[in-house]
Amino acid sequence: MEAALKAIAAPRRRELLRLVLERELAVGEIASELEISGPAVSQHLVVLKEAGLVDERRNGTRHLYRARPQGLEELRAYLEAFWGDRLEALKREAEREERSMRDEHD
Amino acid sequence: MEAALKAIAAPRRRELLRLVLERELAVGEIASELEISGPAVSQHLVVLKEAGLVDERRNGTRHLYRARPQGLEELRAYLEAFWGDRLEALKREAEREERSMRDEHD
């Protein structure tokens, strides 16, 4: 999960992920969309793949990548668990605080 | 949002955020919990604060920090928008694929 968080923390990798979320793409296609070199794309794809966020499939010399929904779903679940019930509790608390501030000053 | 994603990508900062999600804490208290120096905590707090994920309040010489629910909520909303409807679509698609694979091979 660590790996997935680091993977999406980089803007270039988020752009890349957006692309393969829409449709399956070869490395070269991604490279020209993002306007970086092939190797750079390759290395980002290693990171995303090790994070479980993309799947690879080969067709001849072309390596085709697409987003892996299970990986994204796990990331979402991890984050929900991370802030958990505390986030809802804090939001209510903040609202209550704001309300009492207003009542004091108006 | 960039800032928030980078902020939570670092494990130490996630630990820190977990602490101040539970209760308001001073820098020194955080430092002894995480077993790193005060300056290290200070610097992580700068990152978290610029990302809008923590709030600061001062009481005498003590600087008290706590999680900022609005910031976390914005991060959650950003991620939901990021994968958006495509995640649900892909999950259904993957399920369908798996089902047809099973039908072929069994």
Added chain:
DNA sequence: TGAGTCCGTAAACATCCGCTTACATAAGTA
């Protein structure tokens, strides 16, 4: 087999990160 295409790996580079130690600043207290 050989040429061409697509991709990954290696090496090199500059930059960024997280941490530490040393010092500076601000608030509380005698």
Added chain:
DNA sequence: TACTTATGTAAGCGGATGTTTACGGACTCA
């Protein structure tokens, strides 16, 4: 005022990161 406590800032270090160019390997097609 001087002393103590809590925190922030500066400088510096080692290691990770993102990128490029150069090269090597795998596949296709004649």
